Amino acid sequence: MRFYTALLFLLVARVACAQNDVDPEVARVQAEVARVRALVEAGVAPPLQLQKAEAGMADAQDAAILRKTIYGKDLTEAQSDDMLAAANRRLERRKQEYEQAKKLVDAGAAARNSLDEPRAEIDTAAKEYGLAESRAALVHELTQMASEEEELAVKLTTEPAEAPSVAERHDGDGVFDMVMFAGVETAYERQFGASLPVSAMGQTAVHRAMGFDHSGRVDVALNPDSAEGEWLRTFLTVKRIPFFVFRQAIPGKATGAHIHIGPVSTHLASGG
Numbered sequence: 001m002r003f004y005t006a007l008l009f010l011l012v013a014r015v016a017c018a019q020n021d022v023d024p025e026v027a028r029v030q031a032e033v034a035r036v037r038a039l040v041e042a043g044v045a046p047p048l049q050l051q052k053a054e055a056g057m058a059d060a061q062d063a064a065i066l067r068k069t070i071y072g073k074d075l076t077e078a079q080s081d082d083m084l085a086a087a088n089r090r091l092e093r094r095k096q097e098y099e100q101a102k103k104l105v106d107a108g109a110a111a112r113n114s115l116d117e118p119r120a121e122i123d124t125a126a127k128e129y130g131l132a133e134s135r136a137a138l139v140h141e142l143t144q145m146a147s148e149e150e151e152l153a154v155k156l157t158t159e160p161a162e163a164p165s166v167a168e169r170h171d172g173d174g175v176f177d178m179v180m181f182a183g184v185e186t187a188y189e190r191q192f193g194a195s196l197p198v199s200a201m202g203q204t205a206v207h208r209a210m211g212f213d214h215s216g217r218v219d220v221a222l223n224p225d226s227a228e229g230e231w232l233r234t235f236l237t238v239k240r241i242p243f244f245v246f247r248q249a250i251p252g253k254a255t256g257a258h259i260h261i262g263p264v265s266t267h268l269a270s271g272g
């Protein structure tokens with residue numbers, strides 16, 4: 001009985017959570033669709049108006065996906081695929097709207113400058129798609145790095161002799177914290193006049209989805225054998241900060257090569 005009560009509690013909590021998740025813009029369009037539907041059913045508005053309102057609904061839902069993903073903090077690869085698909089649908093809708101407006105202009109039913117707005121909307125949607133693409137590329141890179149780390153963790157236990165070919169382990173004093181990291185960042189900026197290219201700061205959605213605890217660790221997207229990578233390796237060694245160097249797991253493919261600062265990631269107890 002207690003089990004069922006707990007289950008019910010979880011379900012209620014989930015539903016409450018899902019309700020809180022409704023995007024305000026989607027909620028607004030939803031209310032508008034309901035209002036128009038009532039008018040159409042009462043025979044005081046043309047059915048076409050309902051079709052338009054429903055098309056607006058799909059667009060508002062895609063816009064909500066983009067607000068959560070392009071501008072959101074942390075993404076998994078699956079969410080990043082949803083983001084690209086939503087951005088693509090929005091761009092396609094803007095192109096269709098332009099084509100329809102152009103038909104009216106070609107037929108002499110609308111002024112040529114009525115195309116200015118749909119054209120500007122295509123530009124905005126194309127920029128949005130570009131942002132989604134670069135965000136997705138970053139998430140993909142992060143996933144590559146995380147799988148490199150996973151591969152190494154497995155290799156360290158199953159084939160310890162092979163591990164050095166994909167990774168180098170430096171234990172230093174075994175201690176790494178955010179004060180030490182601030183020191184690394186400052187020194188790097190002073191040396192190169194650019195900020196340290198951090199790709200994963202602590203735990204991320206990608207690591208969580210892969211069942212990894214990456215909290216208190218930092219990934220730096222630097223080829224370990226570039227001038228910057230070499231400088232960072234020397235700095236960390238001198239400061240006795242633990243780090244891992246990941247080169248390429250697949251010969252000829254440098255994707256995923258990076259420097260991981262801090263102890264190696266552990267598996268999350270719950271696997272999620």
Ligand SMILES: [Zn+2]
Pocket residue numbers: 149200214217218219260261265
């Ligand atoms: Zn890492």
